[in-house]
Amino acid sequence: EAQVTQNPRYLITVTGKKLTVTCSQNMNHEYMSWYRQDPGLGLRQIYYSMNVEVTDKGDVPEGYKVSRKEKRNFPLILESPSPNQTSLYFCASSLRDRVGLGSYEQYFGPGTRLTVT
Amino acid sequence: KQEVTQIPAALSVPEGENLVLNCSFTDSAIYNLQWFRQDPGKGLTSLLLIQSSQREQTSGRLNASLDKSSGRSTLYIAASQPGDSATYLCAVPKGGYGQNFVFGPGTRLSVLP
Numbered sequence: 001e002a003q004v005t006q007n008p009r010y011l012i013t014v015t016g017k018k019l020t021v022t023c024s025q026n027m028n029h030e031y032m033s034w035y036r037q038d039p040g041l042g043l044r045q046i047y048y049s050m051n052v053e054v055t056d057k058g059d060v061p062e063g064y065k066v067s068r069k070e071k072r073n074f075p076l077i078l079e080s081p082s083p084n085q086t087s088l089y090f091c092a093s094s095l096r097d098r099v100g101l102g103s104y105e106q107y108f109g110p111g112t113r114l115t116v117t
Numbered sequence: 118k119q120e121v122t123q124i125p126a127a128l129s130v131p132e133g134e135n136l137v138l139n140c141s142f143t144d145s146a147i148y149n150l151q152w153f154r155q156d157p158g159k160g161l162t163s164l165l166l167i168q169s170s171q172r173e174q175t176s177g178r179l180n181a182s183l184d185k186s187s188g189r190s191t192l193y194i195a196a197s198q199p200g201d202s203a204t205y206l207c208a209v210p211k212g213g214y215g216q217n218f219v220f221g222p223g224t225r226l227s228v229l230p
Contacts, residue, residue: 004160031216043161043206043220050216058217090160094216101214102148102168108160 023091140207
């Protein structure tokens with residue numbers, strides 16, 4: 001089954017304790033992204049990756065790191081989480097289109113609900 | 118700066134009605150536009166992707182149109198059903214093309230049996 005998986009699905013942690021949220025896709029997609037969703041602020045892009053070893057900042061990258069060492073995986077790293085990073089996080093992937101200016105549909109993971117106390 | 122708005126913010130209709138959801142964007146030079154649905158607490162599901170060269174896309178009871186010149190897209194849902202209840206979001210590339218996306222705030226739809 002084609003899918004984007006995220007782990008963990010729920011996480012409660014304390015300020016300053018490094019954590020990693022994993023994301024994996026089995027569709028051989030070139031593009032992957034991380035989003036956070038907050039009430040009143042909507043869905044905002046954190047980082048995206050065009051391919052292995054190619055990443056770029058989205059709209060809210062502060063406090064986050066990413067890496068893309070393999071095509072299927074795109075982990076999100078919070079090296080020193082703070083309470084303002086409490087949010088619902090989504091990973092997404094998509095296939096590069098033929099022209100190369102965009103992509104086909106984005107497929108989203110089920111989300112990771114993170115609480116930082 | 119690309120901004121995306123959606124009207125209405127919420128909508129409640131009886132089952133069977135045809136309805137229209139609106140998405141507006143400020144920079145009309147977009148490569149594509151995508152519509153999603155999101156069920157409470159769940160991830161987003163892609164509904165339709167419209168390329169800039171297309172005027173509309175259809176999937177079952179859903180039809181999405183794109184008018185770049187006016188900066189608008191509409192999602193038409195025919196013969197609505199309670200299972201259509203969800204939040205509907207649209208998204209466009211921030212710089213016109215590429216993978217940096219801007220999402221609208223969504224329209225929360227309730228279809229009453």
